[in-house]
Amino acid sequence: MATTSPETTRIVPGAARAARPQSRTAVRRTAILEAATDVFGARGYKSGSLVEIAEKVGMTHAGILHHYGSKAQLLLAVLAHRDEADLERLAEHRLPVGADYLDHLVHTAEHSADRVGVIRTYAVLSAESVTGDHPARQFFRDRFAGLRERVAVDLGLAVGADPHDDRVAAAAAAIVAVTDGLQVQWLLDPDNVNMPTAVRLVIDAIVENLRQAVSEPR
Amino acid sequence: MATTSPETTRIVPGAARAARPQSRTAVRRTAILEAATDVFGARGYKSGSLVEIAEKVGMTHAGILHHYGSKAQLLLAVLAHRDEADLERLAEHRLPVGADYLDHLVHTAEHSADRVGVIRTYAVLSAESVTGDHPARQFFRDRFAGLRERVAVDLGLAVGADPHDDRVAAAAAAIVAVTDGLQVQWLLDPDNVNMPTAVRLVIDAIVENLRQAVSEPR
DNA sequence: GTCTATATCGTGATAGAC
DNA sequence: GTCTATCACGATATAGAC
Numbered sequence: 001m002a003t004t005s006p007e008t009t010r011i012v013p014g015a016a017r018a019a020r021p022q023s024r025t026a027v028r029r030t031a032i033l034e035a036a037t038d039v040f041g042a043r044g045y046k047s048g049s050l051v052e053i054a055e056k057v058g059m060t061h062a063g064i065l066h067h068y069g070s071k072a073q074l075l076l077a078v079l080a081h082r083d084e085a086d087l088e089r090l091a092e093h094r095l096p097v098g099a100d101y102l103d104h105l106v107h108t109a110e111h112s113a114d115r116v117g118v119i120r121t122y123a124v125l126s127a128e129s130v131t132g133d134h135p136a137r138q139f140f141r142d143r144f145a146g147l148r149e150r151v152a153v154d155l156g157l158a159v160g161a162d163p164h165d166d167r168v169a170a171a172a173a174a175i176v177a178v179t180d181g182l183q184v185q186w187l188l189d190p191d192n193v194n195m196p197t198a199v200r201l202v203i204d205a206i207v208e209n210l211r212q213a214v215s216e217p218r
Numbered sequence: 219m220a221t222t223s224p225e226t227t228r229i230v231p232g233a234a235r236a237a238r239p240q241s242r243t244a245v246r247r248t249a250i251l252e253a254a255t256d257v258f259g260a261r262g263y264k265s266g267s268l269v270e271i272a273e274k275v276g277m278t279h280a281g282i283l284h285h286y287g288s289k290a291q292l293l294l295a296v297l298a299h300r301d302e303a304d305l306e307r308l309a310e311h312r313l314p315v316g317a318d319y320l321d322h323l324v325h326t327a328e329h330s331a332d333r334v335g336v337i338r339t340y341a342v343l344s345a346e347s348v349t350g351d352h353p354a355r356q357f358f359r360d361r362f363a364g365l366r367e368r369v370a371v372d373l374g375l376a377v378g379a380d381p382h383d384d385r386v387a388a389a390a391a392a393i394v395a396v397t398d399g400l401q402v403q404w405l406l407d408p409d410n411v412n413m414p415t416a417v418r419l420v421i422d423a424i425v426e427n428l429r430q431a432v433s434e435p436r
Numbered sequence: 437g438t439c440t441a442t443a444t445c446g447t448g449a450t451a452g453a454c
Numbered sequence: 455g456t457c458t459a460t461c462a463c464g465a466t467a468t469a470g471a472c
Contacts, residue, residue, distance in 0.1 A: 061447095
């Protein structure tokens, strides 16, 4: 799934936290989160194990449980941490809006190769979360809703339409879907899937189509 | 992922097999495959268990292993069985081609509610298969390649272009991606995702965009 | 062909020493 | 804060009776 922070992400008061020197345990916890991101991405949540994560940071799995209480809580911490990191990175630049944000999606696809780990993590976990009683189900439901809303707003700006128009909403869902779906295909077969080209094509086609549609009477 | 059979699906000699009365063990095996489809769909492959599958068909997990040897082989049998079933169903009607096939994709999305089980199975398993050494990785790689090829051919027919044109290939990947991506969003939040509308919109936009693009000189 | 019984392993989690 | 030790559980797979 697209990894740009949706607007549902709450801005935590800890923005200043990045500035002050972190305690040793805070550093340790961050290391755990990064190791967990790798393991959950490579193996999924259910079959990724605390032992493997522990080995990566050089401790036993009991230590991890000391910090995070349970495996499910660790997963949620991983997802929240990723959101914060994205948010900070995005805050360093001017936030793109409207057509610029859509371009930003293409730009993101162009640099996928540098971020296989994160991409796989989100692809695997979001699909896994549709099963039974997955601990991240609510997280991904909210996240997708936020992404759709964000894209709908920018699409509205780009084509001059109400973001809550049915067609704009459907187009937003489709744009989010196409990036996620392409990521799975690309992870399975990187040599035969050209993500940026496909994303660009879809966005261009949709924007043009919407421009016409909303300018005509229903 | 879209569940229509790609052309890579081999036509098995057993077409006649459906006609002749099946042995009791063949019936039993089919029951196992259906139970396994449910369980793998509801829980994923790794965390779905042979015991749960066995309970559904009223035997012990040892019985299942007698028939299929291992859990991984059972998974592959499930996927192959699904392909055969789709193929037989499709063979009963005239095979849609060109623009009709694209319409067929929309039509399929309209009936998703009747097929949540299968849809979830494919969504979960295809994403899970990008991890480490998943037994279905090759299967899904081939399947996606087949789907892309199939869609590219029909797109080519619909807009009058070479299926191997870069833009047509990218568009085909995008169309496959949008259906898969929407399925995940829909499984997580069925009330807020309108699949048929979004699929229709993307296909229309892409077809129109391609018609223009290929009629102009590069 | 299906069962029971068992082997073997890995899991998440808890308790308590240091 | 991290360790060792242990628990309780569930997994796949195998062996052999019937």
